[in-house]
Amino acid sequence: MNAAIDPAEITHLAANLRRDVLEPIKERLIGKDEIVEVLGVALTAGENAFLLGPPGTGKSALVSELAGRLHGRSFDYLLTRFTEPSELFGPFDLRRLRDGDLVTNTEGMLPEADFVFLDELLNANSAILNSLLLALNERVFRRGKERVRLPMLMAVGASNRLPEDDALAALFDRFLLRVRCDNVITDRLGEVLAAGWKREQHDPPAPSLDIEDARRLQACVTHVDLTEMLPAYGKLISRLRTAGMELSDRRAVRLQKTIAASAVTCGRTHATVSDLWIMRYIWDTPDQEELLAAQLASVQAEFGGGADDPIPPEGDELQRHPMADHHMESGPDPEQLSRLLDRIADEPQAPASADTLSLVAARLNWVQTDAAREHLQSRVTEIRESIRLTQEATT
Structure with a gap:
């Protein structure tokens, strides 16, 4: 049985999440409140989220804003039909390879990231599919004899289409929450233009939520x-x-x-x-x-x-x-x-x-x-x- 969590801690952490992460993103990205709230729940639950929408609707900007407000390591990649495993998980360590050891150099790659964004997710090919499925579902990276537990808090996938075959449907299934990301309604276009220009004039916001606070939020979920x-x-x-x-x-x-x-x-x-x-x-x-x-x-x-x-x-x-x-x-x-x-x-x-x-x-x-x-x-x-x-x- 898990030890009890102080309700006051949950209240404090939730207030920090809303004040320092969710509300500021809503102010910078007009008309995306719904998506921001879904991503906030996905982050807290430790589950993956999928954004469906055409190019230019702010999918990458949303994820970039969220990742930028976390004091953690992030990894993002635009998948193509030709993406190789080493582009996501890292190449083999050549120094260890000389000694006969197949060890992956994961520095700066997906296995070391707290926050993962995979753009054009459904371009994933069979070469990376099995490793990706395991990483997304069980938070484990396995290659040969290597088996590493991943620190990943959540992954966000994005695409402008839905899966068309069973292999990609299995990948899509790893994203428990799905939300559409469309162009903002015409009535709010002026707000979008003003907010977008303001973002261009200012540096990206400094991280405001400690990664350990995010992990404590996830730990609180099982006590509800x-x-x-x-x-x-x-x-x-x-x-x-x-x-x-x-x-x-x-x-x-x-x-x-x-x-x-x-x-x-x-x-x-x-x-x-x-x-x-x-x-x-x-x-x-x-x-x-x-x-x-x-x-x-x-x-x-x-x-x-x-x-x-x-x-x-x-x-x-x-x-x-x-x-x-x-x-x-x-x-x-x-x-x-x-x-x-x-x-x-x-x-x-x-x-x-x-x-x-x-x-x-x-x-x-x-x-x-x-x-x-x-x-x-x-x-x-x-x-x-x-x-x-x-x-x-x-x-």
């Missing part, structure tokens, strides 16, 4: 009491599986760390149902985002922890995570809802189709554009009738 949120979490996993999402037991167990990390970043020693917000970022394709949001809203309405629950005052131990109600503020994405309706329409005979359609219909009330909302509502009516006819035909 999950009892309160577990019934809701179990229900959510069950409903997502019924709706067609592939969630293995291994992945479901690991996701508990991210929920606990949400509590830790709020300075809490126990998780609540509101901490399930992080489950919106476990999609395999962006089309699943609205399905996740709909199922999560349904579970939170049943177990508490939704937007209608009272929000404790700032500084209270029960403070909600700032992302807990983000989906209510931004509203659903009409395009994603439309794609989700397409999936339901393609499989009207599926057992969960009617239930999923009802959840989507409830989400439509929050669509902010009248024309989009009315169009989606008419599609829901059509699909509901199609499901009814399909059920009648099979009885």
Whole structure:
């Protein structure tokens, strides 16, 4: 049994993380609050995060800002189809090789890094895949007889596409949290330009969070009491599986760390149902985002922890995570809802189709554009009738 962690230490470390790392990054990179919060949870949980988005949307800048605020060693690399293992893990030590020893010189390379960024992750080839999978999943580097435990706190991968074959799907699976990184909305373009020019005029910020503080934050995660949120979490996993999402037991167990990390970043020693917000970022394709949001809203309405629950005052131990109600503020994405309706329409005979359609219909009330909302509502009516006819035909 782990020794107890002082709740005051969790509160102190969480405040430092937010004040010295997360909030300053939000100020320097406009419109990236959502991604910053997801990366903050990934860092605290010791899990890997994946950024999906086209070139020029700030993926590298986000990771650079986060790594730059940690007093630790970082390693970043742009992968190509021709990247060799030595480019990531280091070359063989030629001095030792003369003596017949196959030892890797890892100085300044991935095996010695606390923070790793792999850009264009899905360009990884078979030559580096096995070593990379082991490093990301078990924090171990192995080459020949060498087996080294890695100090890696977290890894961030980025790409403008999703995996297209099984080998890359296995690599993608090592990134537990996934978040889209798109261009900022036009209304905020002026802020983006001003903040970007300001960054050009000033030196990069000095590191502000000690690497040992980050490790202590990760140690706090395993001391979080999950009892309160577990019934809701179990229900959510069950409903997502019924709706067609592939969630293995291994992945479901690991996701508990991210929920606990949400509590830790709020300075809490126990998780609540509101901490399930992080489950919106476990999609395999962006089309699943609205399905996740709909199922999560349904579970939170049943177990508490939704937007209608009272929000404790700032500084209270029960403070909600700032992302807990983000989906209510931004509203659903009409395009994603439309794609989700397409999936339901393609499989009207599926057992969960009617239930999923009802959840989507409830989400439509929050669509902010009248024309989009009315169009989606008419599609829901059509699909509901199609499901009814399909059920009648099979009885």
